[in-house]
Amino acid sequence: RRSSAAMNNSLAGAKDVSPEELEKLAAGVQVIDEQKMFTSSLPLYLSSQNLLTAGFSYHVVAVFGSQSTGKSTLLNHLFGTDFNVMDAKTARQQTTKGIWMSRAKEDESMNMGKNILVMDVEGTDGRERGEDQDFERKSALFALATSEVLIVNIWEHQVGLYQGANMGLLKTVFEVNLGLFLKDRSTTHRSLLFFVIRDHIGDTPLVNLSNTLIADLTRIWTSLAKPPGLENSEITDFFDFEFTALPHKMLQAEKFIDETKKLRGRFREGIPAENDSLQDQFPVGNKDGIFLPAYHRRIPADGFPMYAENIWNQIVTNKDLDLPSQQELLAQFRCDEIAATCTAGFNDIIAPFEEQAKAGKVMAGLGPAMKQALGTAVEGFEEAGGRYHKAVFERKRDELRKALETRLRSLVVGQFTALSKRAVAEFTEDVTNVLKLAANSASSTYDFAKIVLESREKVVSKFKEEAEECYIPGEATSWSSYDTELEGLQKDIDEIAARLRGEEMKRLVARLERDIKTKLQEPVELEFKRMDETLWDRVWKTWQDTLSDAVGKFETKSRSFNSTDEETAVGTWRLRRRGWAVLRARIDEEVxxxxxxxxxxxxxxxxxxxxxxxxxxxxxxxxxxxxxxxxxxxxxxxxxxxxxxFTLSATSSPPDVVAYLGEAPAADNFDEEPVDSTSFxxxxxxxxxxxxxxxxxxxxxxxxxxxxxxxxxxxx
Ligand code: GDP
Ligand code: MG
Known part of the structure; x- marks a missing residue:
């Protein structure tokens, strides 16, 4: 999936990784060096191990114990790692201090868990060599904050030596753990102390050895000055204990190898004793698996490098470790990174549309592209960010969605405007074309209202269809509704229809005016053949007949246009005036x-x-x-x-043309030629x-x- 792949890249750094660098990482990475510096290679290491996308499906194990007690040897045998081991022949001391990390080689035959990260903590015997215990304390704190299981490596003959170095080390572990709990009481922060007793001769049964150890640990715990609120806490409130023993590696080499191999099988997911309902979540036979959910630090794998580094920096600068706020900080940072990655994917799809939008034209395929871009971005974010601190994740998701929706919104608004504009243009063109065709054809029997209605239906449904595509389902998506634009479009079309109708009515008036002219031609000539007292009566009547015929035709046609009474009134008024002008011109011609x-x-x-x-x-x-x-x-x-x-015989005065033509309708100006209706x-x-x-x-x-x-x- 795109999001995961992109996440990998972002964490591994954009730079290309050379084969030499990868080669160097093959054996593991020095997480913290002798200068107490945190490595920058951890993301690269985890990505080279395909671990960044593991989510919560990974485990961290650390080893503790005095120097040269065979810790690294144990880890290498248990996990197939390649940590530095002191050369037995030269007995050259490992003097470097630091923490190494390497991924366990998985052993399917032993049903070993997957994705186990092993930390080898070196140089923790400062007290023996009279050095300060600073590093010991810091590395203990670091291991507790990051690891689920702490392997405590101890020789059999050291068991019961309450004053020994190991017990001092454990005292440190307990102390720093109490410190962590002061800040982190809400979460169930438990760890497993897994004691591996080395050079076990076999005379003393394991159970006796573990009893002795538990007694010593309890004594240490009791002796600790506990912070307020934790005075009555028990050691078992924070720690689980497991004990195992291994034979001497040199003296019983084969047996040592056999036993460590068996031991591997315990490093897998286990079932919490108190929670049988979890039984079916784990493979059968995992009863002795030691990785319990309660130990997991709940840091998504892709956030682990940053979390570990932040923790270490807090420890090194002697700041109080506040794990919950560290988790929140991590969540904020990672969610921002994930959001940036998801936004980049969103940009790939949306940026071209944003460029296109500048032209103000309808954009083909916008709707599906928007859905895809938003869906992929939000899903990608939820997938990658969902494991982080819930409140932070939810806030960042809403922020991301809002930011992306804002960008989509402006695209959608542009699209709606363009769609509306296009609909108006198409409607105008449609109706005009049909009218033109109708005007040019011999028969003038077309239905203006029907033409308008059909074209309106066509362009409006096309608008709706394409606007619908831009609808984004979801909670706060009223922004993608096109109701307002549709309303505007309907209004625009109404206006255009009215304008086209007006123009059509003008044309109708002109046609009927020509009609009147033709129809008056001969009758007027005929009337003038007899110029007696009834001449003007006859001319007046001929004109009135012709005119009312034309007005009747106009009214019928006008109604068929769906015009308003007002519009019809304007038309008839116009027609009467033109008719009068036609008559006057005809008379002038005659005389x-x-x-x-x-x-x-x-x-x-x-x-x-x-x-x-x-x-x-x-x-x-x-x-x-x-x-x-x-x-x-x-x-x-x-x-x-x-x-x-022009005088009528009945009244001996001119006809009341002014009354006949009527008042000009109240609406706007009608750009009509002035007609003289008062001079006869x-x-x-x-x-x-x-x-x-x-x-x-x-x-x-x-x-x-x-x-x-x-x-x-x-x-x-
Ligand atoms: P670390 O300093 O605790 O990591 O110890 P190393 O793994 O480097 O081993 C220190 C020395 O102990 C080496 O010389 C090993 O050969 C030796 N060693 C390793 N495993 C055992 C063991 O099981 N028993 C004994 N007696 N020596 C061991
Ligand atoms: Mg070592």
Whole structure:
């Protein structure tokens, strides 16, 4: 898994590890050197042993005892380690002080536990050599704070020597342990003291030896000055004891090897005596396993190097060891490291989207990517950080989640905006295109409301579908809900639909205006053929009929657009005004000077050249040509003022066009051309005068022609 692998790398350090370095680590690592410095290679060592990802599935064992009592020899035989052993021939003393660590070689045939880290504590015999007991004390404290089992290595002949070096050492162990407990009373901090009695001859049974040791240990315990609150504590409140004996390595070499081999089998998980319910958690036959859950220090393997180092630094600087706060500090630090690793994985997926987001476009695949990135990061964190101090872990997890969600949130907001923008654009384009198609096709039978509804449904459901993808399930995820954006989108679409409808209505008005124009063309011409007193009544009626027909059509269509009453009212108002303007233009066309002159001439000639039976006159010199001329002239001249003023016969005044057209609707400005609905003068005085003159001249020439024809007719 990515998280674990990344964790390994982060702890081992980003640098490449040379083969030489790994070779050097093969035999183990000097955790603390003679200068009391803590190694920097522990993470590397644990990762080279594939132990960083072990979680709680590992064990730490330390050995204690006077120098040159065969401790390292014992460890090497027990655990297959390769700790330094004093050369028997040269008897060169091991003078270096320090703590070494090596992983046990696992022995499946002996059912030995897995992932055992063994610590060899060297140079703890300062008292024998008259040196200060500083290192002894410090290493004891370190071993107690980190190890589950302390192997106490002791020669048989030292058993019962209450004043001996070993007992002094144990006194130190008990003392520092009491110190630890002052700060750490809440946790069940127990350790196992595993006594290995060396060079056991066999005369004294093991049980006797262990009784002697227990008696001595109890005496040491009683003699200790205990801190307040722990005055009445028993040694067994803190320690369990196990005893075993080994034969002389040199004298009974084979037996020694056999016994140590057997002993290996005890280094595995055991069942706490008081808790039978745990039976089935352990393999059958583990009854004598010595690793009990109560001994485990509950430091996840990947945090062990840091924990051990912090503990050592506290010890070296003579600070009071406070294990619970050390655990919290460790948890904080490790959780931050894990969070950084998880955030890096999150970045791999999310950073490209954050870059993309700057363009403000819809990002494909964002939803699934977000889920994957957040899921992997949070799960990875829970997996790697879940073993650390619970409160710290939970706080850091919430912090991580919040930080990642904040970043996702801004992506999601951008995505919603882009989705909404796209939906609006698509809707506008859709509707406009359909309208364009409809306008260009011959039939204008399309359903605007339906077009709008279908397109709206399409873009809204597309929006929802893609916005849904960005939904992150969980507690505090209302941030990924798109309700507000959807509401906004609906509103935007409403506005656009209204605007497009408005435009469509304008087009409809224009179409109907053209209709009115066509429809008025011939009827008006026809009405002007008869310019009697009813001329304007007829023109007015023709116009009203045509207009109400158009208004009716408009209202029907407008309703089919789902327009509001207001919008329909604006449209009809517009149409009426345009209709009036069309009529005025049509009239103006009809009364163009040439047209009107022709009409007057027709009227005049009708009366002058034809008799009352509509028979053409043939003038004779005796005819009253002057009289007929004057009659026809006057009958025609009255037409000029009549045509010049739009007047209805019933009222002798112009029609109430203002009332007919109605008030402009209250809404915003309608950018309509101004229409003159109050002036009904068709021809001005000057024009009338002009027209009269021209008409008279024309009539005169007709008269003269008639005169001539009368005389000419006589001459023939
Ligand atoms: P350490 O200083 O306690 O780690 O002791 P070493 O393992 O280096 O051994 C010190 C000396 O004791 C060496 O010369 C070993 O050969 C010797 N030695 C090891 N095991 C035994 C044993 O079981 N009995 C005796 N008598 N000597 C041993
Ligand atoms: Mg040694």
């Amino acid at each position: 163009l000077e040439g047209n009107l002159l022709l009409k007057l001439r027709e009227s005049f000639e009708d009366k002058f050249r034809y008799d009352e039976h509509n028979v053409p006159r043939v003038w004779k010199p005796t005819d009253d040509i002057e009289g007929a001329y004057a009659k026809a002239l006057n009958a025609t001249l009255v037409l000029i003022p009549r045509v010049s003023q 003068e068709i021809l001005s005085e000057a024009k009338q005068h002009d027209l009269t003159q021209r008409f008279k001249r024309m009539a005169d020439s007709v008269f003269i022609e008639a005169k001539r024809s009368a005389i000419g007719g006589v001459a023939q």
